[in-house]
Amino acid sequence: MTTSLLALPTARGPVSAALLELLRDPGSQTAVDLRDADPFGDDLHLALHLCYELHYRGLPGVDAEREWDTALLRIRAQLENTFRSALRDAVAGGSDVDAELDGLLTEHDADGAVGFLLAEGEWWHVRELFAHRSIYHLKEADPHAWVIPRLSGAAKAGLVAVEFDEFGGGHADRVHATLFADLLAAAGLPDGYLALLDHVPGPMLALVNMMSMFGLHRASRGALVGHFAAAEITTAPGAQRMDRILRRLDAPAACRFFYTEHIEADAVHEQVMRHEVVGGLLAAEPELAADVVFGIQATGFLEAQLDQHLLGCWQAGLSSLRQPLP
Numbered sequence: 001m002t003t004s005l006l007a008l009p010t011a012r013g014p015v016s017a018a019l020l021e022l023l024r025d026p027g028s029q030t031a032v033d034l035r036d037a038d039p040f041g042d043d044l045h046l047a048l049h050l051c052y053e054l055h056y057r058g059l060p061g062v063d064a065e066r067e068w069d070t071a072l073l074r075i076r077a078q079l080e081n082t083f084r085s086a087l088r089d090a091v092a093g094g095s096d097v098d099a100e101l102d103g104l105l106t107e108h109d110a111d112g113a114v115g116f117l118l119a120e121g122e123w124w125h126v127r128e129l130f131a132h133r134s135i136y137h138l139k140e141a142d143p144h145a146w147v148i149p150r151l152s153g154a155a156k157a158g159l160v161a162v163e164f165d166e167f168g169g170g171h172a173d174r175v176h177a178t179l180f181a182d183l184l185a186a187a188g189l190p191d192g193y194l195a196l197l198d199h200v201p202g203p204m205l206a207l208v209n210m211m212s213m214f215g216l217h218r219a220s221r222g223a224l225v226g227h228f229a230a231a232e233i234t235t236a237p238g239a240q241r242m243d244r245i246l247r248r249l250d251a252p253a254a255c256r257f258f259y260t261e262h263i264e265a266d267a268v269h270e271q272v273m274r275h276e277v278v279g280g281l282l283a284a285e286p287e288l289a290a291d292v293v294f295g296i297q298a299t300g301f302l303e304a305q306l307d308q309h310l311l312g313c314w315q316a317g318l319s320s321l322r323q324p325l326p
Helices: 013-022 040-055 065-069 070-090 097-103 112-120 123-137 151-166 176-186 202-216 218-248 253-284 286-315
Strands: none
Touching: 013 040, 013 070, 013 176, 040 070, 040 176, 040 202, 065 070, 070 202, 070 286, 097 151, 097 218, 097 253, 097 286, 112 123, 112 218, 123 202, 123 286, 176 253, 176 286, 202 218, 202 286, 218 253, 218 286, 253 286
16 A cells, blocks of 8 residues: 555645645745635635645655644634534534434435445446545544543543554554555555545545544544544444445455454444443543534534435436546
8 A cells, every 4th residue: 555645636726726835835925715615615625634634644745844834734723613613503413422322323224325336336336435435444543543642541441442453453454444455456446545535525525524623633522532433333334234235246355355344343343432432531521422412413414415425426327526537
């Protein structure tokens, strides 16, 4: 698996164009104007994704010292404020964590994009889904690691236990990001880190940006825990459905293995996240219940946005990506 982007991506509008100019030229006086920016759109989320990538593996041609460039941090804060405000406006809110977690267990086999794939999906649809998910799965568990030093006691111990599995239990070849790179290669797709960034539209970038935003802010530790719990609780049944789809399409073994690995692991993670991590956090800091609910609801909202995008495109016979896959 290639370890970093080979080149900066193409701008998707005035916001990302201005951000890319600042990345290329530290002395640029270009201003970022967010007045007309869609808070869930391609342009804003490419710009925010690039800001966050400075805290992960860096960007080609951009000095590592610019991770803490005050001009870039000010822009990142503007982008985050726009995104966070829109997310809060989009969800119902509340503080009943148990009700939110119980709601995640409802099965929806026939709904949305996965229902489409189960009923009539073709191999090209699945390859597109792999491309979308590569933006997250090639850094799987990394966004959640930011919250570890912000937790204590049972919450920290439980989350680290889940992360240990995500990172392969100490075995490099079992790291989930590596397994997804194997999946991409088996599907005939580039397996490099962010190699498909130019192909993937805003709805998927927004999901990953949400994780990074929650993880990089101590004040959002409750929201990050809520998001992570939602992800772990829904992964095992989602992986079972994906395995059914891949079996029907006679997909390569490496593609199926990524999902079958998650069926077993995440069934255990569900209980750890609910009782040790969420339960431990709220026992220590009960005032974070509303933040946990926000993280769960924001995850559901952005997953639904992505689902609507995929289904709308596929039902119309169109690609869900910005440009054709290689």
